[in-house]
Amino acid sequence: MRALVYERPGEVRVADRPVPEAKPGEVLIKVAAAGLCGTDRHIADGSYHGTPGIVLGHELAGVVEAVGEGVAHVAVGTAVCVDPNLACHSCAQCRAGRPNLCVNAQAVGVTRDGGLAPYVAVPAELATPLPSGLSPVHAILGEPLSCVVHALDRVNLQLGTRAAVWGLGTAGIMMIQCLKAMGQETIVGISHHADHRELALRAGATRIMTQEEAMDGLEVDLAIEASGSKTAFEPAFNALAPGGKLLLYGVMNPWDTVTLKPETMFRKELQIVASYVGPKTLDRALALLKSGAVDARLLLGDRLTLEEACQWVLKQGPRRKAKAHVIFDDSFLD
Structure with missing residues (x-):
């Protein structure tokens, strides 16, 4: 599969990657769409730490393609939005109810492979089922919201x-x-x-x-x-x-x-x-999108190819309208 890969500060490219597998405790998601964010640009220029070699993309939604051993709360075929922030659940900040300040935090699209690719495997705890009727394309706004x-x-x-x-x-x-x-x-x-x-x-x-x-x-x-x-x-x-x-x-x-x-x-x-990220607020964000109180159609901007997304991340090419995004599954287009 073709994916948008962060190699090192100043170097981002479209590269071939194998389709990942769902390990124990993970789900494999067929990505419907992924959004582009200023944080991706900060990772690309080195002003925000990202792990070299990872696939970018922390704003994503799609459909569960496979589940790993031990996963029970989501089933194959479930449309989901991903909360990219993975806490350790054991440090002092996590125990105090502040998982967004976890000292051992990982993040999809930042420290581990993200959703700017047709498939991504993530810990199952990060996958939230979408409200009925909410398009996965609109749901890419769930994380920033x-x-x-x-x-x-x-x-x-x-x-x-x-x-x-x-x-x-x-x-x-x-x-x-x-x-x-x-x-x-x-x-x-x-x-x-x-x-x-x-x-x-x-x-x-x-x-x-x-x-x-x-x-x-x-x-x-x-x-x-x-x-x-x-x-x-x-x-x-x-x-x-x-x-x-x-x-x-x-x-x-x-x-x-x-x-x-x-x-x-x-x-x-x-x-x-x-304020830092969005702990335990994804369900409320998805409800706002479902109700129309936050209008996804007003926010979604240019649909880019992966090559255009690479230019966007590196601040090359024309100025894009927010929210620039990549569609991987045309069946979810309006």
Whole structure:
């Protein structure tokens, strides 16, 4: 089979790989589709650790083709979405109920083979059956949406919260749709890109702004940094009203630094909250997709070949619309 393989920082290629087998405790999935994520780009350029030689792809869904010894909760023929994050279940963080912070964590598409290939074998505990009627192609959004759900859990939103989102890629648009579903009446979408701002309006934003416009008097109770750009941190922080919260969601580079004013935090009693992946939130994410509260059709962008996906990961070729993805099974196309 042909797969998108990360060899080392700066080197990603389409290569032939044998179809894997389901080992004890694993399931073999025939991949319907896989999404491309900024994390894949970070792995490719070396700013996020990935295991050399692995198949990329941590956003995937498909149908169980075979089950390994000892697997009972999913059967052959079951449509599933994969939670890529594999915890050890025994370290102090896992025992404290924080498997996303597991010190021995592995991840599909990061430390072990992922779903940018026609088949992938994963631990059965990571395979979640899809709600009836949810397309596996739409379900590739389950993993990134589970991260968004966890992030919004972390800030404990109240009705009437004035919110603004910096960065209107896939995550930012999901944030806006979730905020709308939660009944928030003030949702501001902020981006340099006009097409992203237009998409934010369609997703439920009540107002859109450029980053420059947002620096001129915007005041919100919740500022969400979803761009992963350090240039958004200070404007988001400065927009906080007294008692406000800044949610750090976007993945910045490890060497990025930002300026922080502790006296402002003290005087205005501000909070900074961070969020990492999506522990135990995949079922809720899939339910949001099934209900249409998060509209997959609004989010799914360019359908790429593996060769085009390779260019995307290496930041080559044309700028692609979020969410760029690869279809492996045409029978699930709308």
